[in-house]
Amino acid sequence: MNYRIFLVAIALVSQLAHAQTNDKPKLVVGIVLDQMRAEYLYRFQDNYSENGFKRLMNDGFNVKNMHYNYVPTYTGPGHASIYTGTTPANHGIVANDWYSREKGRTVYCAEDETVFLTDGSGVSKKEVSSYSRSPRNLKSQTITDELKLATSGRSKVVGISLKDRGAILPAGHMADYAFWYHSETGKFITSNYYTEKLPAWLEQFNARQLADSLLDLTWETIRPIQDYKNSGADKAVMEKVFKGRKDATFPYNLKKIRKKNGNFGLMSQVPFGNTLLTQMAKATIEGEKLGSHDDTDFLTISYSSTDYVGHGFGIRSKELEDTYVRMDGELSELLNFLDDSVGKGNYLLFLSADHAGSDNPVFLEKSRLTGKFIDTKGIKDSLNMGLAKLFGQADYIAHFSVPHIYFNDVDTPKEEILKAAASILKSLDGVKEVYVPSLHSSRNLDIDAFFRKSVNKMNSGDLLLHLDQGRMPTRTEGTTHGTAYNDDTHVPMLWYGWHVPKGSSVAKHTIDQITPTLSFLLDLPLPDTSSDQPIEEIFEGK
Incomplete structure (x- = not known):
């Protein structure tokens, strides 16, 4: 009888030890x-x-x-x-x-x-x-x-x-x-x-x-x-x-x-x-x-x-x-x-x-869905020309990589440049919305919630683009990603x-x-x- 009690006690101690060691995972x-x-x-x-x-x-x-x-x-x-x-x-x-x-x-x-x-x-x-x-x-x-x-x-x-x-x-x-x-x-x-x-x-x-x-x-x-x-x-x-x-x-x-x-x-x-x-x-x-x-x-x-x-x-x-x-x-x-x-x-x-x-837009168009390549160089050139007509020739754009556009400092005040740039860009085919952090911080469009979580004061562009659905920078193979649409945002999550x-x-x-x-x-x-x-x-x- 004592031996049985001893075995039960050992089992209980073992279970307790296991519970104590299992109160956190060994590896994540x-x-x-x-x-x-x-x-x-x-x-x-x-x-x-x-x-x-x-x-x-x-x-x-x-x-x-x-x-x-x-x-x-x-x-x-x-x-x-x-x-x-x-x-x-x-x-x-x-x-x-x-x-x-x-x-x-x-x-x-x-x-x-x-x-x-x-x-x-x-x-x-x-x-x-x-x-x-x-x-x-x-x-x-x-x-x-x-x-x-x-x-x-x-x-x-x-x-x-x-x-x-x-x-x-x-x-x-x-x-x-x-x-x-x-x-x-x-x-x-x-x-x-x-x-x-x-x-x-x-x-x-x-x-x-x-x-x-x-x-x-x-x-x-x-x-x-x-x-x-x-x-x-x-x-x-x-x-x-x-x-x-x-x-x-x-x-x-x-x-x-x-x-x-x-x-x-x-x-x-x-x-x-x-x-x-x-x-x-x-x-x-x-x-x-x-x-x-x-x-x-x-x-x-x-x-x-x-x-x-x-x-x-x-x-x-x-x-x-x-x-x-x-x-x-x-x-x-x-x-x-x-x-x-x-x-x-x-x-x-x-x-x-x-x-x-x-x-990619080739597949989308073939499937009778909305899709079209967008020429980012063309966007940059159109923006430069539009700003030059308004403010004179200058090196306005420091860097452009969708969605970020960075502007150089020029003689014209930056705020005027950004207001004009936003207007020019919104008139271009394929551009759905433009966000200027310094101007639109209190704006409340649906996409603005995305933009506000995207903009870092030190590293982000002076202006961010949101392209129309189905639009993608021109490429010759496969596909890419980067947008705020479900195609690019919806991912698996398994625990x-x-x-x-x-x-x-x-x-x-x-x-x-x-x-x-x-x-x-x-x-x-x-x-x-x-x-x-x-x-x-x-x-x-x-």
Whole structure:
């Protein structure tokens, strides 16, 4: 009898210990699928397995109506907004590149001339290059920063992506590491903002030369091409034709065309870039022992090849459908690995996108829908000529990249220039609305809510454009994104794992609600400029 009581006591102690250790996740995994439209969860689902996207939807929580609430809907601002809980108005990442009035040139969102490349070839060389990268331009704290602060630095935070901005911005200012892909060597690198020398495990991973092996494969559809019923014809207009090829049809012999298409630079443009990143994620978890510490760790993963394939082939292409069917397999492999290495129920995972993507105008017109390319150079020339007629010849425009227009200081007062510019632009075909921050701060058009969340005093243009629906800057292949329309703002939002209920919601939510949701789930302070509105449905019943 005493022995039985002893066994019961041991069981109770074990259960209590488990409950105490399970009061916080061992690991948080944030996944961003670059350029993923929310509809891809459903349009391609016939070819998905039960263990990838469907596992997250069926066993997790699906926020079906998640949107971006600013412009432009680009990669840099998207990643920054997800992890800061705010918009460009506060975090300062107003585009991937913007015009610096102080420097008189465009600057890149993750550039930092005070840091240098760390690539495993020895101690960082003190040489400014296109690999001089850090989060220094990010003006708001991230949820990953708050985790570091709350644990006095004990939590490990690592960001990985093929794109530098996709690794750096989510990981925040206090990250242990951010690693991204070197398109000239096929290796993962960092900068001396984080370390002067790559960790040994990453040196070993790079030595495996996985990028080289993957680029010797043939990209053919992972399922019979006749199963891909929710995309267009394999041979279609506006699809990227790789150098050394005559058309854009399956299969693609990568070994044969890689040297003519940037060699290691080709990796991001094919779905095997996602394969490489999944292997990097597994190596990062093992190498940094993420999920094995007393405090919660955080891994941010941004898959980039989905974006490159969308840009190259468009959102209706066979290539894109195959990329997402393959992406489903990557998720399945990653989830199985997390189950085995961290433990089911011990990790919290969320998945979203940094923006969505639009149909190109050629497809829209062919489908008898509204669509037309817009000549941005023509807009700039018309604006210059119009201002010259009113105020005389001068160099009025410093920089123009939709939606931002930056003006030089000229003899005519800036306010007069801006009023005239707004009038000229609104008369042009394809321009739906114009927003001048210094003049329209109290205006109350529907689009103004977007604009106010977009404008950062230091980094934004003097004037912002809102194009008509279906309009897109002229391009020769694939598609792009950036607008305030649903095509570009509506993204997936899936939650899975630790303390996540099963269910779904169709209530409208915005991208700046991800960070406050994490804050309240993890009992962390809200970042300095974050929204204080979580996705409440996830907390119902708690």
